[in-house]
Amino acid sequence: MKTFVNDSREPGSQVTSGSQRVLVVEDEPDIAALIGYQLTRAGFRVETTLNGVEALRAVGRDIPDLIVLDRMLPGISGDEVLGRLKDDPETEGVPVLVLTAKKEQEERIAGLELGADDYLTKPFSPRELVLRVQAILRRTPESGGGSAGLRVFRVGPIHMDVSAMQVSVLDEDVSLTPTEFRLLRALLECRERTLSRRQLLEKAWDVEADVSDRLETRTVDMHVQRLRAKLGTAGDSIQTVRGFGYRLKKDLE
Structure with missing residues (x-):
């Protein structure tokens, strides 16, 4: 059954109110x-x-x-x-x-x-x-919110400015998707411990708790692989904890 809305605008028109x-x-x-x-x-x-x-x-x-x-x-x-x-x-x-x-x-x-x-x-x-x-x-820092909650991470060669949604490795800018950015941020925030794949799903995707373990593995692993590739030489700093999840190396300089 279709839902009908009494609205005079035709699909394709642009509404001018609002900011985002x-x-x-x-x-x-x-x-x-x-x-x-x-x-x-x-x-x-x-x-x-x-x-x-x-x-x-x-x-x-x-x-x-x-x-x-x-x-x-x-x-x-x-x-x-x-x-x-x-x-x-x-x-x-x-x-x-x-x-x-x-x-x-x-x-x-x-x-x-x-x-x-x-x-x-x-x-x-x-x-x-x-x-x-x-x-x-x-969850997308550049979508608004001003300077509130400004956080800057410097871990080894990785630099993240949360407010500006910018990441660099050895002073070279790295272009990340919002999901990749949240994934890296979660690892940086919790760099003293290992995060399970379910924890990373909750932090980076905010998905329902009933997602199966197999799908957790496939989804998180694929994005971690892409993130490592974009980080270049710093990608090796993301360590796999077999059968559980991921963590950052503790001895990053």
């Missing part, structure tokens, strides 16, 4: 209108597109603060759109909330493996969607 901009990519006009209506009420500027081609064009015109992306799109799939965004240095840091109609955990986790920051299963509560968007943006 959200791009909604959803091929069902009624759902797109519902999402846009709820996000606008929450104070966001919203633009909606009905397919992947339009979405990529919209991002090319103006990079949003966050994207709500349906995985099942006509033509270019949501997965392909997500992949292109994460492969582009200019957009790899844009947070993405993935929508999926499939309830299986394999499907729900697949978006995270592709680089999404969170997922939501259809049918969903509009209020929950708004709350998840707000939570993702709160």
Whole structure:
């Protein structure tokens, strides 16, 4: 059953109120209108597109603060759109909330493996969607919040400025996605101890507690592998604790 919203705006229009901009990519006009209506009420500027081609064009015109992306799109799939965004240095840091109609955990986790920051299963509560968007943006330092909670980490060759969302290794800037940034931050904050994969999921992805151990392993390990590669020579500082999780070397200089 579709949900209809009494709203005169057509998908593709941009709402001018609010400060943070959200791009909604959803091929069902009624759902797109519902999402846009709820996000606008929450104070966001919203633009909606009905397919992947339009979405990529919209991002090319103006990079949003966050994207709500349906995985099942006509033509270019949501997965392909997500992949292109994460492969582009200019957009790899844009947070993405993935929508999926499939309830299986394999499907729900697949978006995270592709680089999404969170997922939501259809049918969903509009209020929950708004709350998840707000939570993702709160976890993204450059989305707002000023200088409050400023923290700077210097561990060996790794330097992280949380407020500026900047990471460097040996004074060379490193470009990380929001998820990779939160993953590294968790390891830096807890550098005196080992973090389990479930703890890293909770800190970096904020996923539900019922995610299976196998999916935990696959998702976290894949992102740690990408993080190590981006850190270059400092990537070896992330140690694997077999059968449990990860930690930073204690003797980093």
